[in-house]
Amino acid sequence: MLNPSIDSLMNKLDSKYTLVTVASKRARAMQIYKDQQIQKPVSHKYVGKALEEIDAGLLFYEKDDQ
Template sequence: MLYPSIDSLLTKIDSKYSLVSVAAKRARFMQESGEPSRIAKPVSHKYVGKALEEINTGDLSYKVVSDEIVER
């Protein structure tokens, strides 16, 4: 993948795991609901690429709700 670069994406989201999780959830949502990308003319034709472009432009982000670890 050439665009957006992993370095530029990691400035928006703090870890690779979070980046993959956010992009996958958004891509799945776009695919299932048929909602178009939030970007006017995305470079990528695939859902994951569009989600990564949304993260890069700042149109898509995430918020940590809780840092608690629950033991059972």
């Protein structure tokens, strides 16, 4: 089972595409800079940690109107 659940994640962002994009960019940044915002993450993988940050409300994105 996915932790956090897809339902709780979809309440934070507007689409699954946005969820995947934000999580993947944050996971790459965590790999490069070694900076996670969650103190004790459940997941050991970067994508899981990024999803936990989204669920905790620590990540935000700005929609580009192009």
